[in-house]
Amino acid sequence: MARINEHYQKLKAGYLFPEIGRRVRTFQQDNPNAKIIRMGIGDGVLPLAPAIVAAMKTAVDEMGQTEAFHGYGPERGYEFLAKAILDNDYRPRGVDLQVEEIFISDGSKCDSGNIQEIFALESKVAIVDPVYPVYVDTNVMAGRTGSIDSEGRYERMVYLPATAENGFSPPPPDMGVDLVYLCSPNNPTGATLTREQMKSWVDYAHRHDAVILFDAAYEAFITDPEIPHSIYEIPGAKEVAIEFRSFSKTAGFTGTRCAFMVVPMALKGIGRENEKVSINTLWNRRHSTKFNGVSYPVQRGAEACYTPEGQKQIQENINYYLENARIIRAGLEKLKMDVYGGVNAPYIWLKTPGGIDSWKFFDKLLNEAHIVGTPGSGFGPTGEGYFRLSAFALRENVTEAVERIHSRLKL
Numbered sequence: 001m002a003r004i005n006e007h008y009q010k011l012k013a014g015y016l017f018p019e020i021g022r023r024v025r026t027f028q029q030d031n032p033n034a035k036i037i038r039m040g041i042g043d044g045v046l047p048l049a050p051a052i053v054a055a056m057k058t059a060v061d062e063m064g065q066t067e068a069f070h071g072y073g074p075e076r077g078y079e080f081l082a083k084a085i086l087d088n089d090y091r092p093r094g095v096d097l098q099v100e101e102i103f104i105s106d107g108s109k110c111d112s113g114n115i116q117e118i119f120a121l122e123s124k125v126a127i128v129d130p131v132y133p134v135y136v137d138t139n140v141m142a143g144r145t146g147s148i149d150s151e152g153r154y155e156r157m158v159y160l161p162a163t164a165e166n167g168f169s170p171p172p173p174d175m176g177v178d179l180v181y182l183c184s185p186n187n188p189t190g191a192t193l194t195r196e197q198m199k200s201w202v203d204y205a206h207r208h209d210a211v212i213l214f215d216a217a218y219e220a221f222i223t224d225p226e227i228p229h230s231i232y233e234i235p236g237a238k239e240v241a242i243e244f245r246s247f248s249k250t251a252g253f254t255g256t257r258c259a260f261m262v263v264p265m266a267l268k269g270i271g272r273e274n275e276k277v278s279i280n281t282l283w284n285r286r287h288s289t290k291f292n293g294v295s296y297p298v299q300r301g302a303e304a305c306y307t308p309e310g311q312k313q314i315q316e317n318i319n320y321y322l323e324n325a326r327i328i329r330a331g332l333e334k335l336k337m338d339v340y341g342g343v344n345a346p347y348i349w350l351k352t353p354g355g356i357d358s359w360k361f362f363d364k365l366l367n368e369a370h371i372v373g374t375p376g377s378g379f380g381p382t383g384e385g386y387f388r389l390s391a392f393a394l395r396e397n398v399t400e401a402v403e404r405i406h407s408r409l410k411l
Contacts, residue, residue, distance in 0.1 A: 007143040010154070016133050016378035017041055020362075027366055037401045039328075039389045040372040042187070042346065044252040046320060048301070049313035052251060055304035059297035070296040075288040077104025077260065081299045084306040085260060089245070095232040101264050101280060103287055104294050104302075106257040108217045108246040113138040114290075115213060115242065115261075116179070118282045119269070123178035126158035128170060130188055130376060130383030132215070135181040152381040161382045162189060168340065168349070169193055172201055176208035182231075183215040185222060188379045188388040189349040190341020192227050198234045205240035211267070211279070212241040217259075220250040220318055222344045238264040242279070249346065249392075251305045251314050258294050258302045321346045324398045325391035331402035335411065346391040349376070353411045361387050369404040 020040055028036065047053075062068035076082075082102040090097050105111050113134045116125075121144050127135050136154065139145055146155025153159055158177055160170040168191035172180075182201060184193040193201075205212050212231065219229040231237045243262040247253035263283050268276040294302075304310045329342035338351035352361040358375035365371050365387075376386030391398070 005141070005143075007141055010140050010145070010147055011137060012148065012152070016374070019378075020372065020374065023362070024366065024372055031370075034370045036366075036370050036372060037393070037397045037404070038372045039391075039393050039398075039401060040374045042249060042390050042392050043254050044249070044317075044392055045394050046252055046317045048252050048256070049305075049310055049317065051304045051307055051310035051313055052301045056297045056301040059300035063297065073293045073296055073299070075291055075293045076284065077102065077294065078296070078299050081303045082260075084303050085245075088306040088311075090230065090232065093228075093230060093233055095230060097232070097238075097262060098265065101262055103261045103263060103283065104299060105259050105261060105287075105291065106294055107248065108215065108244045108259045109134055111244050111259060111261050112181070112213065112215055114286070115283070116142055116144070118279070118286055119179060119211075124156070124158060124176075126160055126173055126177040126180040127380075128162050128182065128186070129153075129159040129381060130162060130379030130386070131181065132183060132187050133379060135213075136380070152377070159380070159382070162186070162191065163382065164338070164340070164351075167191060169197055171197075172204035177210055179211050179213060180205070181213045181215065183217075184227075185218040185345035185347075186341075187215075187218065188341075188347055188374065188376065188383065189386075190343070190345035190347045192222065192224070192344050195226065195228055195234070198228055198231055198237075202231070202234045202237045202240060206236060209270075210240065211269070212237075213244070214241050215244045217244060217246040218249055218345055219245070220314075221322060221346055223322070224344055227344060232262070232264075238266045240267065242267065247302050247305060250318070251302070251310075252317065253298075253302070256298055256301065258298050320395070321391045324393060324395060327395075327398050327402060328389055328391060331405065335406065342391070348389040348391070350387050350389065352376075352385050352387050355385065358384055358387055365405075365409065368410060369401070369408045371401050371404060 082099045086097055116139055125139050145157045148154050162168040162170050168189040214231040222229055231241045246259040263280045265280050267279040269279050271277040325342040325346055328348045329339050332339045341347050341349040358377045362375045374388040376383030
């Protein structure tokens with residue numbers, strides 16, 4: 001009988017969002033007439049922008065013509081999309097990158113989970129806690145950690161507590177690590193890193209020969225001009241950082257699937273003979289071996305995000321979600337709750353009332369107000385006692401949810 005990868009048995013019982021789904025299904029079965037408002041996962045509810053739809057329709061028509069048909073595309077993505085990314089996301093911010101440094105993919109979840117494969121198992125990994133669970137779980141699956149302790153922390157992983165006291169943006173650790181995951185705007189807390197904080201991380205990575213895995217999936221929600229959208233706006237970052245970007249939250253591609261990674265040519269790792277190895281070359285080998293590329297119509301749709309019409313239409317959707325976040329935050333503040341995030345980010349991070357644990361608050365919110373959110377403990381031990389609400393919802397549901405919290409929730 002085939003033996004399994006024993007590291008999978010170290011994982012907690014279930015991934016966060018399937019467990020939420022299980023509890024909601026049970027509630028629905030017991031309460032078939034209840035209208036549930038879902039503010040848990042960060043899944044868009046607004047349709048794709050018309051410019052994107054038009055570009056994808058044109059591309060599909062091309063696929064029906066012999067002379068315009070596209071079969072296997074380049075695994076790392078079509079050059080037309082890579083150039084659009086460079087010309088719109090980076091050059092206007094003073095960041096000079098090459099087409100060869102862009103890798104088009106089917107999602108930041110995959111990218112942030114897969115990137116650990118090219119690093120040694122003995123690499124010491126640091127994560128901000130609470131954090132997007134994929135960062136932790138994929139390193140556990142790979143065998144880079146020990147077992148989980150009674151508080152929910154894995155051995156051999158460095159946890160950096162993100163608390164209200166440090167603005168949910170902890171400083172670099174005193175010790176050296178090999179890999180560090182950063183996310184700004186942060187999922188789940190909504191916190192953003194300032195230019196000075198990003199510089200401190202870049203300086204840290206240079207001192208300790210570390211690699212920063214920088215998740216910028218929510219950068220489009222930044223409205224403060226002082227907050228960087230990319231880690232490459234910090235001098236020296238191209239030598240120490242990989243950046244993840246996504247069209248999912250920016251343009252509603254959660255079901256369409258398109259994202260990209262930036263792996264600079266200047267970024268090096270250490271090989272078995274202590275020689276410097278190009279991370280870009282290594283990732284290109286992995287990417288082209290295990291991935292056949294994003295479909296041509298989807299990449300044409302992503303390219304349309306950068307047209308003047310696409311930019312305008314996408315920004316309208318982003319503004320819609322940001323207004324949702326403002327409404328949620330203001331409504332919770334009226335109840336004297338401790339509320340964070342919801343500014344420069346589509347997530348609201350709140351302290352659970354009365355100090356109850358986050359799963360109990362999940363059940364309370366579901367049972368009393370018929371609202372689904374996300375327990376903070378699902379993002380890590382430091383998330384206990386907190387709760388995340390998503391602004392990815394229809395406006396009428398957001399306003400109704402705030403009303404229900406005010407009228408039904410027994411605080």
